[in-house]
Amino acid sequence: LAKTTQPISMDSYEGQEVNITCSHNNIATNDYITWYQQFPSQGPRFIIQGYKTKVTNEVASLFIPADRKSSTLSLPRVSLSDTAVYYCLVGDIGGATNKLIFGTGTLLAVQP
Amino acid sequence: GAGVSQSPRYKVTKRGQDVALRCDPISGHVSLYWYRQALGQGPEFLTYFNYEAQQDKSGLPNDRFSAERPEGSISTLTIQRTEQRDSAMYRCASSLSRDREQFFGPGTRLTVL
Numbered sequence: 466l467a468k469t470t471q472p473i474s475m476d477s478y479e480g481q482e483v484n485i486t487c488s489h490n491n492i493a494t495n496d497y498i499t500w501y502q503q504f505p506s507q508g509p510r511f512i513i514q515g516y517k518t519k520v521t522n523e524v525a526s527l528f529i530p531a532d533r534k535s536s537t538l539s540l541p542r543v544s545l546s547d548t549a550v551y552y553c554l555v556g557d558i559g560g561a562t563n564k565l566i567f568g569t570g571t572l573l574a575v576q577p
Numbered sequence: 578g579a580g581v582s583q584s585p586r587y588k589v590t591k592r593g594q595d596v597a598l599r600c601d602p603i604s605g606h607v608s609l610y611w612y613r614q615a616l617g618q619g620p621e622f623l624t625y626f627n628y629e630a631q632q633d634k635s636g637l638p639n640d641r642f643s644a645e646r647p648e649g650s651i652s653t654l655t656i657q658r659t660e661q662r663d664s665a666m667y668r669c670a671s672s673l674s675r676d677r678e679q680f681f682g683p684g685t686r687l688t689v690l
Contacts, residue, residue: 506683507681508581508670508683509619509620509681510681511678511679511680514678559676560675561633562633563676563679564610564633564636565622565679566622568619570619
């Protein structure tokens with residue numbers, strides 16, 4: 466499974482766009498990139514998943530360059546309630562298990 | 578309920594006791610996962626069920642840990658002869674199938690004294 470590297474923490478202010486970049490230099494051909502969000506005292510929650518180029522949903526956008534060695538989660542106009550830990554995961558969703566391998570994530574702190 | 582539920586939410590036990598943690602997945606979800614999460618860390622995979630079949634138990638730390646899902650729905654994670662190092666948040670997740678997003682439960686906070 467490809468290892469991911471992401472910043473330990475980030476600070477932002479309400480209303481700003483936040484971009485969290487994740488490096489995954491050893492990503493395999495069959496691997497997808499998935500982001501989860503975790504609030505304190507809650508379980509992780511799926512945000513978005515992609516394979517290449519750009520994916521957008523009602524919550525976020527995911528940008529993946531052609532070489533797929535990194536990805537960027539973009540959160541538009543964050544609010545205080547977006548303060549959470551964001552995990553970048555890489556793995557083969559078509560594999561036998563699809564167990565999620567979490568790192569330590571990025572703690573995003575949104576201030577007023 | 579609409580989401581994954583786990584019970585108990587908190588469990589305090591003495592070293593050497595056995596504990597059983599329960600997970601009730603979302604109805605119709607075929608895949609069920611158990612994870613363990615230490616403070617400040619991301620969840621760590623323990624085991625995976627496809628229906629009632631335990632297809633991956635590579636993450637179970639040792640033979641004191643076991644899990645079952647006899648009817649393909651509710652699952653139980655059992656820890657025998659608990660040790661202080663077993664203290665953690667134990668999380669269950671389920672998904673429609675293994676290639677779909679996983680929905681996590683609120684977790685069981687286990688404290689071994």
